[in-house]
Amino acid sequence: MKFHFKTDYDQDIRMFPDWWNFSLYAALLVLALCLPLLIDPFFLGEATNVLIWATAGLGLMLLTGQTGQVSLGHSAFMALGCYSCVLMMEANVPFLAAFLLAGVITGIVGALIAIPALKLHGVYLAIATLALAILADDIIVLLKEWTDGVNGKMSPPIDLFGYEISRWNNPVEWYYLTLAVVLMVTLFYRNLLRAPLGRAFAAVRDSEISAQAMGVNVAQTKTIAFGISCAITGLGGALMGLFAGAFNNETFNFLLSIQLLMMIVVGGLGFIHGAFLGAVVIAFLPQVLSMTTDLFGRGVAIPGLESGVFGVILILFILFEPMGLYGRWLKIRTFLELFPFARKDMFKRQKSYLKTERLR
Amino acid sequence: MSLLEIDSVTLKFGGLTAVNNLSMKVEEGQVFALVGPNGAGKSTVFNLISRFYTPVSGSITFDGKDVLKLAPHDVPQLGIARTFQNIELFHQATVLQNLLVGRHRHRQTNMISQMLHLPSVRAEERAHRHAVEEVIDLLDLQPYRNSRIAGLPYGVRKVVELGRALASKPRLLLLDEPASGLSVEETQNMRWWIDDIRRHMKITVLMVEHDMGLVSKVCDRVLALADGAKLAEGTPAEVQSHPSVIEAYLGTNAVSKGGKVA
Numbered sequence A: 001m002k003f004h005f006k007t008d009y010d011q012d013i014r015m016f017p018d019w020w021n022f023s024l025y026a027a028l029l030v031l032a033l034c035l036p037l038l039i040d041p042f043f044l045g046e047a048t049n050v051l052i053w054a055t056a057g058l059g060l061m062l063l064t065g066q067t068g069q070v071s072l073g074h075s076a077f078m079a080l081g082c083y084s085c086v087l088m089m090e091a092n093v094p095f096l097a098a099f100l101l102a103g104v105i106t107g108i109v110g111a112l113i114a115i116p117a118l119k120l121h122g123v124y125l126a127i128a129t130l131a132l133a134i135l136a137d138d139i140i141v142l143l144k145e146w147t148d149g150v151n152g153k154m155s156p157p158i159d160l161f162g163y164e165i166s167r168w169n170n171p172v173e174w175y176y177l178t179l180a181v182v183l184m185v186t187l188f189y190r191n192l193l194r195a196p197l198g199r200a201f202a203a204v205r206d207s208e209i210s211a212q213a214m215g216v217n218v219a220q221t222k223t224i225a226f227g228i229s230c231a232i233t234g235l236g237g238a239l240m241g242l243f244a245g246a247f248n249n250e251t252f253n254f255l256l257s258i259q260l261l262m263m264i265v266v267g268g269l270g271f272i273h274g275a276f277l278g279a280v281v282i283a284f285l286p287q288v289l290s291m292t293t294d295l296f297g298r299g300v301a302i303p304g305l306e307s308g309v310f311g312v313i314l315i316l317f318i319l320f321e322p323m324g325l326y327g328r329w330l331k332i333r334t335f336l337e338l339f340p341f342a343r344k345d346m347f348k349r350q351k352s353y354l355k356t357e358r359l360r
Numbered sequence B: 001m002s003l004l005e006i007d008s009v010t011l012k013f014g015g016l017t018a019v020n021n022l023s024m025k026v027e028e029g030q031v032f033a034l035v036g037p038n039g040a041g042k043s044t045v046f047n048l049i050s051r052f053y054t055p056v057s058g059s060i061t062f063d064g065k066d067v068l069k070l071a072p073h074d075v076p077q078l079g080i081a082r083t084f085q086n087i088e089l090f091h092q093a094t095v096l097q098n099l100l101v102g103r104h105r106h107r108q109t110n111m112i113s114q115m116l117h118l119p120s121v122r123a124e125e126r127a128h129r130h131a132v133e134e135v136i137d138l139l140d141l142q143p144y145r146n147s148r149i150a151g152l153p154y155g156v157r158k159v160v161e162l163g164r165a166l167a168s169k170p171r172l173l174l175l176d177e178p179a180s181g182l183s184v185e186e187t188q189n190m191r192w193w194i195d196d197i198r199r200h201m202k203i204t205v206l207m208v209e210h211d212m213g214l215v216s217k218v219c220d221r222v223l224a225l226a227d228g229a230k231l232a233e234g235t236p237a238e239v240q241s242h243p244s245v246i247e248a249y250l251g252t253n254a255v256s257k258g259g260k261v262a
């Protein structure tokens, strides 16, 4: 077992608490940077896909895992990020500017939508945002002058400072582009968590009443969380559309929102690691499924199998492992560190008071 | 001018008058107690000061400023911090993070600089840490610094909640039943802390407490409340021996509370 001896405050404020921790993530970064040397272009494409999912998932994680607000409308914001980025690129805005602006636009629109939507709580918010996701599908079709409706759009080639990056010819560059985006998002995310705003998110998630009593403006904090969340998810959406080569309204239908939610729940709500673990699951599950159906069904396609399996996994996690894969790992690690002194009830959830009784 | 002035405040929940034409003044430097049987309206008075409820009539001023004009999240900005009867901590966060939320009203950096973790943010974090560390030392919370609230025993949570309120460096501290559910030693500690808070930190305290032993030891002034209205006000001894106070307790809650008044 490791003990942290605290000698100054910076140990808690720093990004990495100690050398061991720092070396671990440094090694991970080196591995990520060397990945193109280690695997073939097909698997590199899969890795890129995982990172794109992780980007979008980090967006929803900030809202649901950190601030406690459930959204089933994030597919709409992925669409907004994607269409606004591509439309700007078609209008000859340089890729980098178009991409970042798409994030900003999605963030602002998200925050504006949040102002009325966040008056709703829990399951009502989930339903309202789900309606938004379904609506987005229709809006894309209605705006066919810009979006080309159901026919969809071809993703324009990415031109980064004169270098063209196409998925098929430059898988390595694509991978590095995505890696850069996800690293940037993770860095901002991590920085927020160790700052007053990140603590305000957690305060709103755990007790709105006492957040207020400590001076946290609950409505404003939720709106900011929604805005940042949408901005990040918008970036993920833009990457997803560009990576797909072509996209239409179906690319961003509401099932995507549900997959995104499943991803962060399975990965572990409230943990940055959770978004990455969830992304691995979501990116590889379809492959695993088609491999198993090939094995048993000899090519018989079962309609809705994928969504069905996703749903079952989500329910199983909510019932048996609400802390997700990352939570499971934390438990195993604690168990090993404390062996043989771990107690069974160490991670038990505490009963909390009913909301109606809270003020008395 | 008193620090906190409540003037003829009335609050109704449907047909129930929870606070009935209540007036009271808390002077700077005092430790002031609100007592009364269950359902008397004590917590409701706190919730009125916190702006969770808006009275039908009356006024509340703090240091001359009209509290009723403020939104709930602006009240702490005046220098008013509180605890809750049923403990309202951020249960997924650590003790340290909970205390740091107490510093929220002192934050100065904006969202963008926080995202980039600019040097100004780090300097601010250090200052917050320093302030919180003083509270941790005062309340002996060192062993729990990085524990999540969800795994802590009740007595410790009560202390963390007090710490979170103190971390905001308030001028007025509202404590809703600080000793309820605590053991004899824990209650003893609470007594020393309240003394310290008043003497060394120069914070005015308004508290609700059923334990008359504690009240008579730490408070200079007591107001007894029943059915939302003022029964008596004065020193602890005066209030305890006031005929209508004795009647209110013995008449309605003779068994549960009778012993504590006498």
Ligand SMILES: Nc1ncnc2c1ncn2[C@@H]1O[C@H](COP(=O)(O)OP(=O)(O)OP(=O)(O)O)[C@@H](O)[C@H]1O
Pocket (backbone or CB within 6 Å): A359, A360, B013, B016, B018, B036, B037, B038, B039, B040, B041, B042, B043, B044, B045, B085
């Ligand atoms: N939000 C509410 N809605 C309706 N009635 C309420 C509400 N809050 C409190 N009451 C009622 O107002 C009355 C005063 O409640 P309050 O919580 O202020 O009592 P208290 O003096 O703090 O009692 P206790 O010693 O049990 O904490 C009670 O009858 C209570 O049921």
Ligand SMILES: [Mg+2]
Pocket (backbone or CB within 6 Å): A360, B042, B043, B044, B085
């Ligand atoms: Mg009460």
